Amino acid sequence: MNLLSKYEDVEIDGDKSILLFEENNHKIYWLGIAANDAFRCNVYLIQDDDEYIIVDSGGTEFFHQIKNNIEKITDLSKVTAIILCHQDPDVASSMIDWLKINPKLKIITSARTNVLLPHYGISNYDFYDIGENLEYKFKSGRILKFIEAPFLHSPGAFTTLDLTADFLFSGDIWAALDIDWKLIVDDFDSHEAMMDLFHIDYMASNIAARGFVRNIKDKKIDAILPQHGSIINTNFVKNALDYLENLECGTDVVYSDLSN
Numbered sequence: 001m002n003l004l005s006k007y008e009d010v011e012i013d014g015d016k017s018i019l020l021f022e023e024n025n026h027k028i029y030w031l032g033i034a035a036n037d038a039f040r041c042n043v044y045l046i047q048d049d050d051e052y053i054i055v056d057s058g059g060t061e062f063f064h065q066i067k068n069n070i071e072k073i074t075d076l077s078k079v080t081a082i083i084l085c086h087q088d089p090d091v092a093s094s095m096i097d098w099l100k101i102n103p104k105l106k107i108i109t110s111a112r113t114n115v116l117l118p119h120y121g122i123s124n125y126d127f128y129d130i131g132e133n134l135e136y137k138f139k140s141g142r143i144l145k146f147i148e149a150p151f152l153h154s155p156g157a158f159t160t161l162d163l164t165a166d167f168l169f170s171g172d173i174w175a176a177l178d179i180d181w182k183l184i185v186d187d188f189d190s191h192e193a194m195m196d197l198f199h200i201d202y203m204a205s206n207i208a209a210r211g212f213v214r215n216i217k218d219k220k221i222d223a224i225l226p227q228h229g230s231i232i233n234t235n236f237v238k239n240a241l242d243y244l245e246n247l248e249c250g251t252d253v254v255y256s257d258l259s260n
């Protein structure tokens with residue numbers, strides 16, 4: 001069950017995780033971070049029975065806060081994998097802290113991301129290549145589906161669709177920069193302005209954005225969970241797809257004189 005509407009008017013405390021979805025021992029948590037910073041990051045945890053996967057574990061600076069939040073939910077030995085949607089430090093630099101705790105952790109990512117991750121300091125980890133395995137199956141049989149999102153903003157960027165919750169972990173796509181931030185978007189018009197602050201400068205082009213929308217349009221998406229800014233619940237998913245489809249960004253703007 002999608003629990004997002006419960007949190008529409010709730011003050012967020014960075015010390016506490018928040019349960020966003022729950023059904024038959026499949027759960028999704030928001031783990032933080034409630035920092036007062038426009039580039040604040042969201043870290044998520046997916047639980048399926050006894051398996052736990054962290055989505056975009058975040059910067060090393062916040063590792064202890066995220067670790068404490070997970071320890072309140074489960075034993076760290078039950079965290080089996082980390083999904084990293086691209087290599088940026090705000091997404092991925094804490095991977096080495098996690099690998100020091102458990103060297104057997106799977107790092108689920110794309111090949112283009114994987115060539116860069118060893119620069120954080122550890123290279124001999126178990127790489128799960130989403131280009132070769134477009135799905136991850138839990139022991140229960142439940143599935144995470146990976147959908148590539150080239151040049152949004154990194155060449156190897158991808159999103160993760162939890163087919164149990166129909167929640168899309170979108171990384172930097174639909175990210176928003178907002179100091180006065182809420183967990184759930186309540187006004188899409190003002191939220192668009194916050195997404196513009198990020199997308200116009202970071203996303204490659206309208207073609208990249210439209211191509212991605214084309215690839216996900218037939219998917220059932222109940223909520224969008226970005227790596228920055230507020231979560232987009234069911235009521236605004238269609239608005240979010242329209243926003244991306246019509247976005248002018250990156251090279252459209254920088255080289256607008258070259259467009260015909």
Ligand SMILES: [Fe+2]
Pocket residue numbers: 086088153172
């Ligand atoms: Fe990024």
Ligand SMILES: [Fe+2]
Pocket residue numbers: 088090091171172227228
């Ligand atoms: Fe980011």
